[in-house]
Amino acid sequence: MTLLPTCDDLNRTTPKILVVEDDKYLNDELKQLLSDSAYQVDQCHDGEEALSKALGESYHLVLLDLMLPVRDGLSMLNLLRKTDTTPVMIVSARHAEQERIQGLSAGADDYMAKPFNKEELLLRVDAILRRTMRPKAVEEQVLSHQNLTLNKAQQQVEINQQSVTVTPTEMGLLYMLIQNRGEVLSKAYLYQTVFHRQYSQYDRSLDMHISKLRRKLTAAGWDGSCLQTVHGKGYCLQ
Structure with a gap:
């Protein structure tokens, strides 16, 4: 697969992404996919840990599953949005339109259903980062x-x-x-x-x-x- 361009031409900082997914195999697969496209990647496997990481560290994007242990993804997003504007893309097996609406209403920037096309996921990640990392000076x-x-x-x-x-x-x-x-x-x-x-x-x-x-x-x-x-x-x- 051809690697997509990153936001380095827009910002000297290499984009840092947090992958929140309780399926260890899929979490590792997402990390490898994003790492191959030159992104920095952190991982966690439950919503409570994700909330702590997202609030305690600086990320350019969070890829968030909804069905998580300890704290579900929607609850995590609702709490995150009270104090933080880090872009969030939901990646979930929940296909129902109501679930997508709830995620977007809670403040998600995008919603992608599983199973997903890897190239499309990378394109969506790149689009969000280009939009949110564009220097204000330009x-x-x-x-x-x-x-x-x-x-x-x-x-x-x-x-x-x-x-x-x-x-x-x-x-x-x-x-x-x-x-x-x-x-x-x-x-x-x-x-x-x-x-x-x-x-x-x-x-x-x-x-x-x-x-x-x-x-x-x-x-x-x-x-x-x-x-x-x-x-x-x-x-x-x-």
């Missing part, structure tokens, strides 16, 4: 996509050099989508980065803001179909 103030220009410093959006009135929330969503064009941004991630609160399955405010933003941009002459809803995952700007 944050651009002016972004462009097709005939749309966004000026974050001036809080202005223009299409074909004509101003479009958007709310601060719509501005934040559009900025994140343009900055990460081509990547699916989960609802949980957008809630955390734009709304600064945890995602709830009963909260439809994100869908409402995206819908209004799409209508405004389309009415101003932009191709609204580029702002795509990815069912069960989130949103993506193509």
Whole structure:
């Protein structure tokens, strides 16, 4: 398997990942897979140990199983999110949609069901790390996509050099989508980065803001179909 690029070109620190999995064979397999892609990897096998490690040490990502001894993964994540924003990707054998929603609502950045494709897992890990480890110094103030220009410093959006009135929330969503064009941004991630609160399955405010933003941009002459809803995952700007 071809090794994926790491975030070293974005940050001098080698990404450090905590693998939380009670199946020793799978835990070791994940460690080997990630180590082969040049990540630093720590391991633990129960939720209580995972919580202690995640709070006591500095990790760039936690791969978390849900069905764990001592403390289950969802309980561990809920406690972690009270004081810590370390990215978490759930890797679980629980396939039910409700389990995925609960995990994302608790603050997970991504959810992957077992059995998983190894290459896809590495791609998702790399995507999360590139997004979260991007140095703030490289944050651009002016972004462009097709005939749309966004000026974050001036809080202005223009299409074909004509101003479009958007709310601060719509501005934040559009900025994140343009900055990460081509990547699916989960609802949980957008809630955390734009709304600064945890995602709830009963909260439809994100869908409402995206819908209004799409209508405004389309009415101003932009191709609204580029702002795509990815069912069960989130949103993506193509």
